[in-house]
Amino acid sequence: MTSKEQRKQWEAEQKTLAALRVQEDLLDWSCSEDGFPDLHRVAGVDVSFFADGTYAIATVVVLSFPQLKVLWERSAAFRLSVPYVPGFLAFREVPALAQLMDSVPCALKPQVVLVDGNGAFHPRGCGAATHLGITVDLPTIGVAKDVLKVGEVNSSLARRVSLTLAPGQWASLCEVAALFRPRTDPAGMGKPLVVSPGHRISLETALQLTRAICGTSAPEPVRQADLRSRRAVKAWHAGQEATRVEYLSNPRLRHLERVQAVQELAEQGEWPGAQ
Known part of the structure; x- marks a missing residue:
């Protein structure tokens, strides 16, 4: 359970970060009719939970582009310090993911990160993809399986829109979100994905990428991260290589320090998304 005071603090942090989101493409690569010039590395992140609800495994995977071969990966266990509360998923997962992102070798630093969650499509404009993107200062894209209630958009509207989508097509839900039906759903029976820009990327570029x-029901970087985080949880329960699973200590504290540093940059006018 969380108190009203805690929720107010989280809401305030989300609103602060949302104001720092860079809405246009701020990339070292581009999106054109010829593809994605200068894009060489994409990353996916995911978190899988232990059955006890106390611990979880965070995973970051960096893939080559366009080959989509795994170049680097890291998984680590961490203790959950925040309960699951709808609309506040980032506080539960992003601190650990951000800490792992810091450990990616400079030569393999991803140029864009895909997150299993929402970006700017969020009641306060700051889903997990936006939260992560701002705290690690990288372009991010949110790709979610479920539709949040945001403004006039809800699951009923999304269901009607989804009926118009053929495989490989997308349709706008609002200025910061669109439904996309993967090509591998030829019968049109599966759930379309909700795509929204996280940080430093436009919706159009996020959709194109x-x-x-x-190629599957989820973007390949997210799928690879999901496979590895789930595998780590299963191995732990089976008693396999338990001593080799890394453990992150107090990622939430480090995350708070990081958010404070971002706010200070914004106050000094040194953050490109400051308003």
């Missing part, structure tokens, strides 16, 4: 790397 998601389409290019979504």
Whole structure:
């Protein structure tokens, strides 16, 4: 359970970060009719939970582009310090993911990160993809399986829109979100994905890239991260290589320090998304 005071603090942090989101493409690569010039590395992140609800495994995977071969990966266990509360998923997962992102070798630093969650499509404009993107200062894309209630958008509207989508097509839900049906859903029976820009990327570019790397029911970087985080949880329960699973200590404290540093940059006018 969380108190009203805690929720107010989280809401305030989300609103602060949302104001720092860079809405246009701020990339070292581009999206054009010829593809994605200068894009060489994409990353996916995921978190899988232990049955006890106390611990979880965070995973970051960096893939080559366009080959989508795994270049680097890291998984680590961490203790959950925040309960699951709808609309506040980032506080539960992002601190650990951000800490892992810091450990990616400089030569393999991803140029865009895909997150299993929402970006700017969020009641306060700051889903997990936006939260992560701002705290690690990288372009991020949110790709979610479920539709949040945001403004006039809800699951009923999304269901009607989804009926118009053929495999490989997308349709706008609002200025910061669109539904996309993967090509591998020829019967049109599966759930379309909700794509929204996280940080330093536009919705159009986010959609184009998601389409290019979504050969399955999820973008390949997210799928690879999901496979590895789930595998680590199963290995732990089976008693396999338990001593080799890394453990992150107090990622939430480090995350708070990081958010404070971002706010200070914004106050000094040194953050490109400051308003």
